[in-house]
Amino acid sequence: MAAPESGDGNNGAARMVTLISSDNTRFEVEAAAASLSQTLQLTILDGGGGGGDGIPLPNVDSATLSKVLEYCIKHAPAAANGGAPNATAVDRAELERFDNEFVNIDQSVLYSLIMAAHNLEIEGLQSLVAKKVADMIKGKSPMEIRRTLGFPDPTPEEQAEMNAHMLEYGWAYE
Amino acid sequence: MASLAPRSPPTSRTRRGSDPALPVDLLFDVLVRLPARELCRLRVVCRWWRSLTCDPLFIRAHMARHPDPLLLANFRDDQTHIDVVDLSSNVVKRIAADGHKLLRTRFDLACAATEMNSCRVLNPATAAAFALPGIPIVHRQGAENYSRAYSSFACGYISATGQYKVLRVLSWSRPGGFTERQLFHVLDIDGPADNAEWSEVESRDVFVEITSAVVVDGVVYFLMDILYDFVITAWIDPGIRPDCIFSLDLRTEEWRGDLQGPVSFDHAFDNLDDLAEYSCIWSQLTLADLKGSLALVNYCRKRSTMDLWLLADFENVLWVKQYTI
Numbered sequence: 001m002a003a004p005e006s007g008d009g010n011n012g013a014a015r016m017v018t019l020i021s022s023d024n025t026r027f028e029v030e031a032a033a034a035s036l037s038q039t040l041q042l043t044i045l046d047g048g049g050g051g052g053d054g055i056p057l058p059n060v061d062s063a064t065l066s067k068v069l070e071y072c073i074k075h076a077p078a079a080a081n082g083g084a085p086n087a088t089a090v091d092r093a094e095l096e097r098f099d100n101e102f103v104n105i106d107q108s109v110l111y112s113l114i115m116a117a118h119n120l121e122i123e124g125l126q127s128l129v130a131k132k133v134a135d136m137i138k139g140k141s142p143m144e145i146r147r148t149l150g151f152p153d154p155t156p157e158e159q160a161e162m163n164a165h166m167l168e169y170g171w172a173y174e
Numbered sequence: 175m176a177s178l179a180p181r182s183p184p185t186s187r188t189r190r191g192s193d194p195a196l197p198v199d200l201l202f203d204v205l206v207r208l209p210a211r212e213l214c215r216l217r218v219v220c221r222w223w224r225s226l227t228c229d230p231l232f233i234r235a236h237m238a239r240h241p242d243p244l245l246l247a248n249f250r251d252d253q254t255h256i257d258v259v260d261l262s263s264n265v266v267k268r269i270a271a272d273g274h275k276l277l278r279t280r281f282d283l284a285c286a287a288t289e290m291n292s293c294r295v296l297n298p299a300t301a302a303a304f305a306l307p308g309i310p311i312v313h314r315q316g317a318e319n320y321s322r323a324y325s326s327f328a329c330g331y332i333s334a335t336g337q338y339k340v341l342r343v344l345s346w347s348r349p350g351g352f353t354e355r356q357l358f359h360v361l362d363i364d365g366p367a368d369n370a371e372w373s374e375v376e377s378r379d380v381f382v383e384i385t386s387a388v389v390v391d392g393v394v395y396f397l398m399d400i401l402y403d404f405v406i407t408a409w410i411d412p413g414i415r416p417d418c419i420f421s422l423d424l425r426t427e428e429w430r431g432d433l434q435g436p437v438s439f440d441h442a443f444d445n446l447d448d449l450a451e452y453s454c455i456w457s458q459l460t461l462a463d464l465k466g467s468l469a470l471v472n473y474c475r476k477r478s479t480m481d482l483w484l485l486a487d488f489e490n491v492l493w494v495k496q497y498t499i
Contacts, residue, residue, distance in 0.1 A: 118200055124201065134207035142218035165218045
């Protein structure tokens with residue numbers, strides 16, 4: 001699973017790559033961490049991102065990218081072990097604690113995160129945020145869901161449609 | 175880009191400043207994580223969520239992720255509703271039964287049939303009901319009088335093709351109660367609902383006991399009709415043993431070879447002493463679906479024992495006695 005060129009290939013020092021956010025902030029990060037992104041992994045395997053070049057990420061702003069990289073750096077060692085089959089229970093518990101805290105953030109940040117995870121193809125991060133959003137929806141009424149996710153207020157037409165469907169699914173409120 | 179709220183421009187911002195637009199595959203990824211009992215509420219949220227969560231692709235992905243079954247129950251003290259019950263026996267929703275009774279089924283669809291020869295397929299996760307086409311009103315030339323027929327149904331999921339199919343058995347009885355004729359039809363309920371049609375399965379010269387039907391992995395299994403039990407009691411060899419099992423493959427819509435049950439092997443038909451026991455084998459058999467295999471339950475009242483056989487291999491007729499109680 002681990003990118004073969006990362007890690008030991010460079011005289012013991014971890015290979016570093018540079019990522020450039022949409023607002024032109026440069027982030028230097030270990031190649032192994034950046035490779036959690038399927039998109040970046042291909043570029044990095046091709047030798048990109050090293051030296052002064054940097055990989056531009058026009059869809060991700062610096063605030064989001066730093067958050068994404070925080071996740072990648074934390075999860076890189078486990079990912080290098082191929083999903084961490086030999087990780088100790090303590091390690092796993094620590095990752096879980098980190099994950100729970102990591103998504104305990106403002107909704108707009110969650111939204112930017114899941115979009116970035118999607119664009120960069122970071123499967124674990126996308127799952128983590130999707131699960132968080134699902135948890136936010138769970139147990140709520142349709143109106144509460146709309147409010148929670150910041151939908152605009154329903155138009156009269158939409159409201160009538162919602163009422164009709166609520167009748168149809170009336171048991172859902174028992 | 176697809177938006178959470180359709181018809182609203184992607185630029186629409188909320189009071190809290192978050193952008194409600196999520197690409198369809200991300201929304202899919204979020205909603206598919208919610209348990210089945212939440213799905214109906216999601217369908218009320220907006221039109222876009224409703225069409226996404228009603229999509230067969232979504233329903234299958236959801237089914238694969240949430241294997242815990244919801245059960246349909248028709249409680250005796252309330253015949254007017256069918257309740258959807260989870261494994262902790264919470265009633266999660268209640269559906270008007272309109273006189274329908276439940277059939278035994280698995281997975282996220284279940285059939286309900288009435289005395290009036292109509293059949294509906296219910297999806298417990300969504301409470302959506304789908305009425306199947308009834309018996310043709312215009313009789314074909316030389317066709318039987320359908321109004322005398324009694325129909326019964328079985329519903330199965332074919333994992334290889336991802337289809338749901340319903341089997342309908344039309345039975346005609348003599349005044350004495352014995353089966354006179356049976357017709358078998360299969361309907362693919364994933365097809366376009368408007369022109370769904372029953373296709374006839376080639377009839378065969380045996381009668382099946384329709385109440386014994388059980389569906390395992392897209393195959394409907396039947397015990398033989400009670401008629402044969404009477405024939406055996408009258409000491410006439412009907413040519414089949416009482417634990418013979420008929421099966422119809424919903425995928426190919428064809429009959430499979432008859433399956434010999436494990437119970438009657440010990441009995442010789444010409445032995446007079448065994449006859450009483452032999453002839454009552456039929457009445458002590460029940461078919462069931464256990465762990466994805468066909469199970470044959472043999473309850474012997476005389477010895478107060480119950481044997482549970484599992485079919486390990488259809489081709490080689492290999493039965494394994496899994497439990498004895």
